[in-house]
Amino acid sequence: MSVVHQLSAGWLLDHLSFINKINYQLHQHHEPCCSKNEFTTSVHFESLQMDSVSSSGACAAFIASDPTTKPENDDGGNYEMLTQKFVFRPELFDVTKPYITPAVHKECQQSNEKEDLMNGVKKEISISIIGKKRKRCVVFNQGELDAMEYHTKIRELILDGSLQLIQEGLKSGFLYPLFEKQDKCSKPITLPLDTCNLPELCEMAKHLPSLNEMEHQTLQLVEEDTSVTEQDLFLRVVENNSSFTKVITLMGQKYLLPPKSSFLLSDISCMQPLLNYRKTFDVIVIDPPWQNKSVKRSNRYSYLSPLQIKQIPIPKLAAPNCLLVTWVTNRQKHLRFIKEELYPSWSVEVVAEWHWVKITNSGEFVFPLDSPHKKPYEGLILGRVQEKTALPLRNADVNVLPIPDHKLIVSVPCTLHSHKPPLAASGRCWLFS
Numbered sequence: 384m385s386v387v388h389q390l391s392a393g394w395l396l397d398h399l400s401f402i403n404k405i406n407y408q409l410h411q412h413h414e415p416c417c418s419k420n421e422f423t424t425s426v427h428f429e430s431l432q433m434d435s436v437s438s439s440g441a442c443a444a445f446i447a448s449d450p451t452t453k454p455e456n457d458d459g460g461n462y463e464m465l466t467q468k469f470v471f472r473p474e475l476f477d478v479t480k481p482y483i484t485p486a487v488h489k490e491c492q493q494s495n496e497k498e499d500l501m502n503g504v505k506k507e508i509s510i511s512i513i514g515k516k517r518k519r520c521v522v523f524n525q526g527e528l529d530a531m532e533y534h535t536k537i538r539e540l541i542l543d544g545s546l547q548l549i550q551e552g553l554k555s556g557f558l559y560p561l562f563e564k565q566d567k568c569s570k571p572i573t574l575p576l577d578t579c580n581l582p583e584l585c586e587m588a589k590h591l592p593s594l595n596e597m598e599h600q601t602l603q604l605v606e607e608d609t610s611v612t613e614q615d616l617f618l619r620v621v622e623n624n625s626s627f628t629k630v631i632t633l634m635g636q637k638y639l640l641p642p643k644s645s646f647l648l649s650d651i652s653c654m655q656p657l658l659n660y661r662k663t664f665d666v667i668v669i670d671p672p673w674q675n676k677s678v679k680r681s682n683r684y685s686y687l688s689p690l691q692i693k694q695i696p697i698p699k700l701a702a703p704n705c706l707l708v709t710w711v712t713n714r715q716k717h718l719r720f721i722k723e724e725l726y727p728s729w730s731v732e733v734v735a736e737w738h739w740v741k742i743t744n745s746g747e748f749v750f751p752l753d754s755p756h757k758k759p760y761e762g763l764i765l766g767r768v769q770e771k772t773a774l775p776l777r778n779a780d781v782n783v784l785p786i787p788d789h790k791l792i793v794s795v796p797c798t799l800h801s802h803k804p805p806l807a808a809s810g811r812c813w814l815f816s
Contacts, residue, residue, distance in 0.1 A: 385805055388551040392544030393737075393791030395552050399476045401805040405641050407469035407628045469628070469639060475798050478743045479561055483750055483757075529715040534758070537789070541740060541760055542752060544791045549746035558746045581648075582685075584633055588617045589650035601660065604629045604640065616648050620660045651687070654696060663702035669695070670710040670803060673717050689720055697729045698768075704783050705768040707731050710803060713758050721764050731766035735788040738762055739804060741796045749796065763806075 385401035386394050523531075552558035601620045604611070613633055622645040623629045629640045633648075640646070647657050674686040697707065707729070711717050722733050739761045741749045748759035765786055794804045 387555065387557045388548055390544075390547055390551065392547050393793065395548040395557070396792060396794040396804050397557065398794050398797060398802075398804050399471055399473060401807075402471045407639055407641065409467040409469070409628045409630060409639075410465070476744075476795050478749065478795050478798065479745065481743060481747050481749050481751075483754065526715060530713065533713075533715055533718075534753075537738065538752065540789055541738060541791070545740045545742070545748075545793050548791065548793045549742065553746055558742075558744060561745045581633070584613065584617075584648060585650045587613075588648060589653055591617055601645075604631070618649055618653060619656050620645050620647050651691070651695065658696060658699055664700055664705060665702050666706045666708070667697065667701060668708045668710075668806060669697075670801070673712050673714070675712060675714065689724070693725060693728050697731070701729075701768045703768065703770055706786075707766045707768060708806060709764045709766075711762050711764060713760070713762065718762065718764070726764070726766045730769045732769055733764060733766050735765040735786045735790070736762060737765065737790045737792060740791055740793045742793060744795055 385397055385404065387397050388395040549558060553560065601622055602611075602615060603622045603624060611631060616631070616633070621631075621640070623640045623642060626642050628642060631638050631640060647654070649656065671692050672686040674688070701707065707726075709721055709725075711721055725731075726733055741759050741761075743749060750757045750759040752759060767783070767786075792804055792806075796802070796804075
């Protein structure tokens with residue numbers, strides 16, 4: 384179950400369980416071999432594991448295989464339906480230690496007393512001048528003052544609520560204390576290489592010639608369609624309407640498309656195919672690439688300006704009373720932008736602010752709660768699209784449930800960059816609690 388524990392403060396989630404419940408099953412036709420135990424394959428994706436065997440083979444750990452023999456194929460011969468099940472690599476959620484331990488955090492504070500601390504509390508510096516000491520008071524800028532005020536406001540909420548959920552997790556065995564001896568003997572995790580080419584593909588799509596509305600038709604993946612190329616997927620909505628996973632190959636890399644799902648491979652500036660899709664959505668979750676110093680230094684990905692984010696056509700994509708969820712960093716400038724500019728421009732009313740608290744497998748915060756550098760929590764702003772009086776309600780009898788404020792989502796984060804926890808599981812618990 385994805386929701387491990389639910390309390391009044393929020394939810395303790397199992398992100399790994401949620402991913403593996405998506406049912407990443409791939410069905411393939413296979414001609415039976417003359418000799419038994421002849422057909423065996425093993426494939427490893429960047430963050431997934433898959434083993435498959437025929438009816439005469441043995442099933443490996445983590446994997447289910449369900450071969451079924453069909454009467455005959457197109458040539459009149461028999462064939463097997465081979466089912467391959469993919470699961471997410473569990474070691475990618477093996478976060479046994481905080482990213483910065485409290486002891487290291489304290490040492491860093493002491494060694495940096497003569498420097499301005501980034502995004503946190505600055506120290507008074509004692510300067511020795513000709514045998515005399517005088518103190519120089521460092522003046523905080525407005526952004527730093529806002530950040531300290533915000534942290535002070537939500538600190539007890541984060542601390543008390545997280546500890547309650549962590550205690551429940553330790554009691555049930557979902558979280559487990561790590562002994563010092565075991566911790567020292569733990570082996571480092573080898574992460575998959577960050578070789579995803581999707582950003583490059585989206586950049587390529589942006590420079591393609593504009594298509595007319597007729598050419599923006601939806602592409603539906605059919606069974607064992609190996610003729611689909613990158614060009615076929617650009618600037619159109621791709622659907623997998625089957626009950627099983629489809630595999631597509633883009634620039635030599637394989638991607639799994641879950642059952643009953645669709646996607647648009649495009650830059651955010653080329654969203655006309657999604658508008659031509661002529662569907663609206665009851666829930667929209669956006670995770671904008673916010674501008675910050677870390678992104679500028681690492682050059683890991685491009686970021687969007689506030690103006691570019693405002694140009695996302697949310698009003699045309701949102702159904703009446705649509706719930707809009709926006710992930711945001713702890714920078715107060717971004718929080719104010721969402722509440723005071725972005726949501727009003729989309730006719731969205733802010734209804735709640737939730738917090739994702741990141742912990743280790745033993746229940747520690749991944750960063751010290753009061754770290755001036757990075758906090759162990761991130762925010763998400765929930766808003767409701769406002770009905771226009773000129774338009775009739777979709778269903779006048781539908782009651783829109785109120786959304787509770789300041790709920791916590793506590794989970795062990797994925798070690799892959801920027802993987803957010805599932806909101807569907809916690810949302811269902813809130814709706815039916």
